[in-house]
Amino acid sequence: MSPPEPPDGAREAYVEAYVEAVLQLVEQIPAGRVATYGDLAEAVGRGGPRQVGTVMARYGAAVSWWRVVRADGQPARGHEQRAITLLRREGTALRGPRVVLSEARWRPVDPPAVRRVDVS
């Protein structure tokens, strides 16, 4: 018989949570600033830059996707023109077709985090 509804659905929720985490971070990037795929991956703490890229490819349209760029400052592959138009509109520091990360890079705020207090 077909399995009723095993913990399989749990993985779905897991993936969904990941997508949410990524999109939430993107929404926090201020206009005029950007974050790299790698930065976001690190902030989420799970998966890598490519996972973030996959999320953006599928759900990015719902957020300010142009504020997520590659480690070298270039916008998402296949969306260079649109991204650059939007970035310029926001006054993001550009040098040719790429964002000047030294000026525009934005880092997610430190996790509320379990800060290990001094051991005194």
Place this chain on the structure above:
DNA sequence: AATTTGACGACCG
């Protein structure tokens, strides 16, 4: 179970 596939990244010549 092996291989391919990405809105990626670090390295090297």
Place this chain on the structure above:
DNA sequence: TCGGTCGCCAAAT
């Protein structure tokens, strides 16, 4: 600075 190459990581074939 520009390309090519290899490594990554999870999902889809």
